[in-house]
Amino acid sequence: MYEQTTIAAIATPPGEGGIGIIRLSGIDAAEIANRMFETKKLHNFHDAVPYMMYYGKVMDNDRIVDRGLAVYMKAPHSYTGEDVVEFQMHGSVEALRSVLSLALRHGAVPADKGEFTKRAFLNGRIDLAQAESVMDIITARGQAALVQAESHLSGALSQYVHETREKLKEFITKLEVTIDYPEEDLEDLTVDEISKALEEINQSLTQLITRSHRGRFIQDGFKTVLAGRPNAGKSSLLNALLQEDRAIVTDMPGTTRDTIEESIRIGGIPLILMDTAGIRDAENQVEAIGIERARKSMEEADLILMVIDGSVPLTDEDRRILSSLEGKKAIVILNKYDLEQKAGEAEIRSLISEETPIIHLSAQYVSGIDRLEELIQKLMHTEDLDAGRQLFLTNLRHMDLAEKSLELIHQAQKSCADKLPADFIVVDLTEAFHKLGEITGENVDDELINSIFQNFCVGK
Ligand code: GDP
Ligand code: ZN
Numbered sequence: 001m002y003e004q005t006t007i008a009a010i011a012t013p014p015g016e017g018g019i020g021i022i023r024l025s026g027i028d029a030a031e032i033a034n035r036m037f038e039t040k041k042l043h044n045f046h047d048a049v050p051y052m053m054y055y056g057k058v059m060d061n062d063r064i065v066d067r068g069l070a071v072y073m074k075a076p077h078s079y080t081g082e083d084v085v086e087f088q089m090h091g092s093v094e095a096l097r098s099v100l101s102l103a104l105r106h107g108a109v110p111a112d113k114g115e116f117t118k119r120a121f122l123n124g125r126i127d128l129a130q131a132e133s134v135m136d137i138i139t140a141r142g143q144a145a146l147v148q149a150e151s152h153l154s155g156a157l158s159q160y161v162h163e164t165r166e167k168l169k170e171f172i173t174k175l176e177v178t179i180d181y182p183e184e185d186l187e188d189l190t191v192d193e194i195s196k197a198l199e200e201i202n203q204s205l206t207q208l209i210t211r212s213h214r215g216r217f218i219q220d221g222f223k224t225v226l227a228g229r230p231n232a233g234k235s236s237l238l239n240a241l242l243q244e245d246r247a248i249v250t251d252m253p254g255t256t257r258d259t260i261e262e263s264i265r266i267g268g269i270p271l272i273l274m275d276t277a278g279i280r281d282a283e284n285q286v287e288a289i290g291i292e293r294a295r296k297s298m299e300e301a302d303l304i305l306m307v308i309d310g311s312v313p314l315t316d317e318d319r320r321i322l323s324s325l326e327g328k329k330a331i332v333i334l335n336k337y338d339l340e341q342k343a344g345e346a347e348i349r350s351l352i353s354e355e356t357p358i359i360h361l362s363a364q365y366v367s368g369i370d371r372l373e374e375l376i377q378k379l380m381h382t383e384d385l386d387a388g389r390q391l392f393l394t395n396l397r398h399m400d401l402a403e404k405s406l407e408l409i410h411q412a413q414k415s416c417a418d419k420l421p422a423d424f425i426v427v428d429l430t431e432a433f434h435k436l437g438e439i440t441g442e443n444v445d446d447e448l449i450n451s452i453f454q455n456f457c458v459g460k
Contacts, residue, residue, distance in 0.1 A: 006032060007115055008108035010096045011459035017091025019068070022099050023459060024108055025116055029083040030072055032106045036060075036099075037070050037087070045085075048072040058087065058099050065102060066095040080116050081123030114456025118449065121441065128441025128452070129157045132395055135456050136219075141263055142270035144218040148392050156391055157398070160208075161439050164201060168433045171197055175422045175429070191416060194425070198413045205406045212393040212402075214382075217302065219394045221263055221270035222380055225297050228307035229317045233335040236363035237307055238262065238275045241373075243366065267377040271303070295324075303329045303380060305372075310334035310343045310360065318343070322351040330356050331375055338362040397452075401435050408432035 006026025012019070024032055034045035039056030042048055050072050058065040068089040078084040089095050104110065112118075114135070121131045133152035140146040151157075171194050178190060226234040242262055262273045274297055298304055304325060308318055322332070332348060334341070337360040348358060357375055361368025393399045412428040438444055 006108045007111035007119075008032075008100055008103040009111035009116075009459040010100055011086075011116075012091060012096070014093055015091075016093070019088050020091035020096045021459075022087040022089065022096060022103065023111075023116065024085040024087075024103060025078070025080040025082045025111075025119060026108070027083060028107055029085040032103055032108055033070060033072070033085040033087075035106045036102050039070070045070070045072065050074040050077070058089070058102065060098070060102055065098045066090055066092075076123070076125075079125070080119040081125045082119060111458060112453070113458050114453035114460055115458075117456060117460055118453040121449070126153075127158050128444065128449075129161070129395075129398065129439050130155060131441075132397075132452060133157075134460065136394060138457070138460065141221060142218070142265055143268055144215075145270070145394065148218060148394050151391070152394070157393070158440050160391055161436050164204070165433055165436050167197060167201060168429050168436075172426055172429050172433065175426045179422050179426065191419075195413065195416050198409055198416065202406065202409050202413065205402060205409065208391060208393065209399070209402055209406060211390065212399060215392045215394075217270065218392060221272040222302040223297075223300060224271045224273050224303040224305060225294075225301040226273065226275045226305050226307060227294065227298055227321055229309075229315065229321070232307040232309045233363045234275050234307045237305070237333065237335065237361075238273055240363045240366045240369050241266070241273065266373045269377055269380045271376070271380075274301075298324065298328070301328065303331075303376070306330055306332045307335050307363075308332065308343055308348070309336055310341045311336040311339035312342055314343045314347055319351060322348060325352055325356060327353075329379060331372070331379070332356060332358045333372065334358065334360045335363050337368060338365050398439050401439050405432040405435040408435065 004027060006024055006028040008022065008024045011021040011023045030046050030048070033048075036058055037045060037054075037056050038059050039045075039054040041054055041056075048054060048070075053069045053071050055067075055069055057067050066089045068087055070085060070087050073079070073084040073086070075081060075083045087099060089099055100110075117126075117131050117134050120126050121128060126134075130153050133149045136149035137146065137153065140149050171190075174190050175194070226238060228234050242264060264271050264273055306321060306325060308314070325332075330352070332352060334343060334345070334348075341360075345358065352358075357379075359368065359372055359375060361372055363369075393402055408428045408431050412425045412432070415424040415428065434443060441449075
């Protein structure tokens with residue numbers, strides 16, 4: 001056990017709710033519960049049957065703070081691997097804070113961000129990749145992200161890393177024999193065998209990395225840009241799409257002031273909708289920067305929704321934007337369909353490629369939005385979204401380590417082909433072995449561990 005302290009935190013989000021959970025973990029968890037929780041069933045909370053729910057009262061001396069359930073999870077069979085007590089109280093900010101401060105008064109210390117999961121890792125309950133997937137589950141946007149995070153937590157990634165490292169280890173050992181006993185004529189046999197094995201590892205890593213690059217949207221969503229000149233109806237369309245998706249809209253923090261970003265899902269397809277329009281509506285002096293930024297975001301977009309005001313004739317700016325759609329996934333939207341249409345559809349057709357669909361709708365009257373959504377689904381659906389069974393890397397740290405390992409494998413293959421001495425190959429393979437190990441947390445330093453868990457929330 002790595003810590004003698006007992007940590008405590010509110011594990012549920014702040015705000016009113018049906019229930020709220022306070023979690024204690026550490027050597028004194030049961031004793032602290034004993035001092036603050038009263039239940040008719042027990043004289044002493046130390047005697048609690050593990051995993052049994054006890055109904056009772058949290059007491060601050062003679063005062064009842066709140067009523068609820070308590071459960072004792074005995075080390076090592078708990079989330080953290082330590083003694084854990086969880087109180088299920090009413091989901092009231094005041095009640096939960098009072099229960100927490102009581103626990104602190106009785107000897108617990110406030111848990112740091114992610115400290116429960118960090119303890120689970122340090123106590124060997126889960127490896128680092130699994131610990132990170134816990135946070136991915138909490139922050140998953142969309143079904144595909146959840147499926148991946150869950151599979152990482154189940155150990156699919158850890159298993160892959162483990163198997164690949166085993167193969168590397170096997171060949172490192174064989175090569176070391178040839179270094180130590182050069183007179184043993186193993187060379188020819190091993191070089192062939194090793195080239196073949198390295199090629200297999202190379203291919204499997206390459207596929208994993210390519211698939212993960214392609215599947216980046218599983219975690220982030222497809223970058224979708226609302227393009228079009230001022231007043232075409234971009235903001236109205238954004239609102240119409242958000243309205244339809246109101247229940248699952250989340251605000252994305254940290255977006256720039258003049259770009260509105262919203263994360264939404266359309267029939268299971270995660271999108272990050274970006275309305276760059278605000279830039280152009282803003283003061284004139286920033287217009288140049290705005291145009292540049294809008295152009296850049298169009299370049300980076302996975303999907304462009306080009307909005308045209310259908311009630312007025314096409315302008316040069318419309319033509320310019322239409323011509324820039326070449327080679328991009330895009331949908332041209334003739335908006336304001338409730339008004340008389342004056343934008344020439346034939347001309348629009350002539351400016352865009354055949355595959356780019358044109359659709360009419362009215363953003364203001366939220367009419368035709370469902371057809372747009374169908375179109376988006378059809379256009380953006382990829383097998384990766386269904387590929388729950390395939391392993392993806394969704395974490396940048398893992399991706400970086402996998403790419404570094406692949407590079408080292410490449411190097412080793414080259415040394416092999418160039419018939420360099422075995423030492424060279426061993427050095428690269430050993431390094432690749434370590435890099436892969438960092439994914440699951442072998443030989444990682446405290447600093448890295450701390451920085452990873454700092455991204456967690458308190459109470460997890
Ligand atoms: P943006 O500058 O491209 O973001 O355009 P806005 O969404 O701000 O809309 C510009 C103006 O067009 C506003 O006055 C809207 O009310 C109006 N508008 C947007 N969509 C429609 C529509 O479908 N029909 C009509 N009649 N007006 C619309
Ligand atoms: Zn706008």
